[in-house]
Amino acid sequence: MLGFFKRDKNKIAKDGEDHTVDSMDLLGEKAETTGKEVKTKLHFPPNVEIGQEERYYYQFLNNELPLLKENQISLSGIEVHSAEDGTVSVKAFLRNSLPKGVRIAEPITLLLLGPDEDVLARQEFNLTGLGELPAESSTPWVYVFNAKNVRVKEIPQTDWKLAFELKKAKGPHTLDLEESWEKSLADTDKEKLEQLVKTIKPPKPGEVNFMGIQSRLDDAGALHVTLLIRNGSEKNVKLEQLPLNVEDASGEVVAKGAFKMEALEIKANTSKPWTFIFPKELVLKEDADLSKWKAYVPQG
Known part of the structure; x- marks a missing residue:
């Protein structure tokens, strides 16, 4: 050697x-x-x-x-x-x-x-x-x-x-807003998101997961789902394509879709909110009970 x-x-x-x-x-x-x-x-x-x-x-x-x-x-x-x-x-x-x-x-x-x-x-x-x-x-x-x-x-x-290369001491998990969100969100909404990120348990080291924030069906029958994308790793993560399923309170899959993004980046040790819109043709259940719901990446 x-x-x-x-x-x-x-x-x-x-x-x-x-x-x-x-x-x-x-x-x-x-x-x-x-x-x-x-x-x-x-x-x-x-x-x-x-x-x-x-x-x-x-x-x-x-x-x-x-x-x-x-x-x-x-x-x-x-x-x-x-x-x-x-x-x-x-x-x-x-x-x-x-x-x-x-x-x-x-x-x-x-x-x-x-x-x-x-x-x-x-x-x-x-x-x-x-x-x-x-x-x-x-x-x-x-x-x-x-x-x-x-x-x-x-x-x-x-x-x-x-x-x-010494590892930097890991700071608290923080909120990271895309520029478009930074400009459009009211200060009170930003504060609510920041407080949410502070109070919930951060993702495990190296883990990337999704937390549902808000969901609604619009007048055209499209389903709007806002998720908090949580990056617990020490590296920035870029999402270019994301398949998503949504289940309602009954546990039934009420929407399926695959979303293409222009390299949406979630910085290391941060959470970023993002809204995914399922058009009506991807909504499988019109009378979905959204009093309780979850969104996840399907396996396989």
């Missing part, structure tokens, strides 16, 4: 910068701090075959690394290489200054940053293959970014940085 790309044997220096975070921010590992500085010892992952010359190379680079404070995790860039297929390989030390070994069990998102901190590539990595990072250790590894995750045509060979 470490010999994935060749290095210039006449050059014994690392090209990348360092990115260091507190172990609590990355791993949730809380530990007491005495204020001492840590010199990390070179460590190779299990099942990695490496020659003596390479060992000397990594040992030399490791000796040149700056000291870390206690309880930190750091990425120290060594080399970067762009392949003809568009993939970008980054060789870096992963350093652990905790007084105990740690494992990165959950997938983690890494960023390749340019000289101005602009994001050159972004990808989620599974680092379980590294095994345990021993206490006060420095582990060389190669991180391969797939071509689809690389955002630029040329990767600079100096002044770059491999960095952790």
Whole structure:
């Protein structure tokens, strides 16, 4: 793995910068701090075959690394290489200054940053293959970014940085109004929606669901259904086509339809109201009892 790309044997220096975070921010590992500085010892992952010359190379680079404070995790860039297929390989030390070994069990998102901190590539990595990072250790590894995750045509060979993307603390679930709704809704109606979103239980992490707000049959026999589209994930969700069934108080399906939308976007950790209109020909029951109803995406 470490010999994935060749290095210039006449050059014994690392090209990348360092990115260091507190172990609590990355791993949730809380530990007491005495204020001492840590010199990390070179460590190779299990099942990695490496020659003596390479060992000397990594040992030399490791000796040149700056000291870390206690309880930190750091990425120290060594080399970067762009392949003809568009993939970008980054060789870096992963350093652990905790007084105990740690494992990165959950997938983690890494960023390749340019000289101005602009994001050159972004990808989620599974680092379980590294095994345990021993206490006060420095582990060389190669991180391969797939071509689809690389955002630029040329990767600079100096002044770059491999960095952790730390998860932002999740704030409260909030209301997100489409611009047309923002302009047309009365302030009192906006306040009611905001209060509703605040008081109801938010969707589970990663879940997208629908909550009925209002339904009515108009004079032409069309059924108007207003739903709160609730996004509990950390990513924005775009809806382009949505099949919907509506059941009335008797549990009967009273309307069926498939709605095409111009990429309706529901931002991460927000709820957005939207009205779906079933024309009369899609209404299956004219005398529907809408005193109690629900709308859902049919399975299959």
